[in-house]
Amino acid sequence: KAGVTQTPRYLIKTRGQQVTLSCSPISGHRSVSWYQQTPGQGLQFLFEYFSETQRNKGNFPGRFSGRQFSNSRSEMNVSTLELGDSALYLCASSLAGRGPTSYGYTFGSGTRLTVV
Amino acid sequence: AQSVSQHNHHVILSEAASLELGCNYSYGGTVNLFWYVQYPGQHLQLLLKYFSGDPLVKGIKGFEAEFIKSKFSFNLRKPSVQWSDTAEYFCAVNPNAGNNRKLIWGLGTSLAVNP
Numbered sequence: 001k002a003g004v005t006q007t008p009r010y011l012i013k014t015r016g017q018q019v020t021l022s023c024s025p026i027s028g029h030r031s032v033s034w035y036q037q038t039p040g041q042g043l044q045f046l047f048e049y050f051s052e053t054q055r056n057k058g059n060f061p062g063r064f065s066g067r068q069f070s071n072s073r074s075e076m077n078v079s080t081l082e083l084g085d086s087a088l089y090l091c092a093s094s095l096a097g098r099g100p101t102s103y104g105y106t107f108g109s110g111t112r113l114t115v116v
Numbered sequence: 117a118q119s120v121s122q123h124n125h126h127v128i129l130s131e132a133a134s135l136e137l138g139c140n141y142s143y144g145g146t147v148n149l150f151w152y153v154q155y156p157g158q159h160l161q162l163l164l165k166y167f168s169g170d171p172l173v174k175g176i177k178g179f180e181a182e183f184i185k186s187k188f189s190f191n192l193r194k195p196s197v198q199w200s201d202t203a204e205y206f207c208a209v210n211p212n213a214g215n216n217r218k219l220i221w222g223l224g225t226s227l228a229v230n231p
Contacts, residue, residue, distance in 0.1 A: 003159070043206070043221040056218055090160070104150060107160040
């Protein structure tokens with residue numbers, strides 16, 4: 001079955017702009033989580049969505065937001081971009097119910113965001 | 117604050133050498149533990165996981181990990197590495213074992229295996 005699909009793969013944005021990233025989970029997976037990955041901080045949890053509801057949220061400012069649609073596809077949005085937002089943004093899906101902490105994640109390849 | 121430490125940031129081995137990557141976490145309660153691997157140019161993949169029972173868990177590709185509760189450790193091992201094991205390895209911990217749906221990640225260990 002198809003894996004987790006993230007689009008676009010690469011993005012270059014200017015400081016102050018906003019950006020929307022998309023994630024299509026594996027068919028049947030209803031839990032979608034987002035992570036920011038940087039060399040210095042590693043993987044930092046952004047949020048998790050399950051059945052269109054945010055179930056968990058990390059310690060990121062309100063500029064970072066997300067949503068999930070009825071087909072489990074998810075988007076995350078970053079407004080008023082800062083240079084420090086440059087990172088690899090990873091989406092991970094998991095089976096319904098116990099989610100990533102029981103079944104583990106299936107990750108996408110990520111969206112590389114560069115803010116200039 | 118809860119954290120996960122991976123002591124070795126970069127490891128270089130020759131083929132057939134034995135591997136042990138350290139992972140320690142700071143949380144006193146029940147945990148679920150994971151090792152993920154990221155091969156060059158590929159996405160993160162689950163290598164193995166521990167929830168309960170036998171503290172020695174076996175994963176894919178000959179990897180295993182041992183949970184030592186008294187040491188708050190979950191070290192990854194492989195008796196004989198191959199060139200194809202060159203990758204980045206991440207340890208992740210779920211505190212509260214399922215009631216808390218977050219994973220806390222180590223910074224990763226980069227493994228290079230020379231042929």
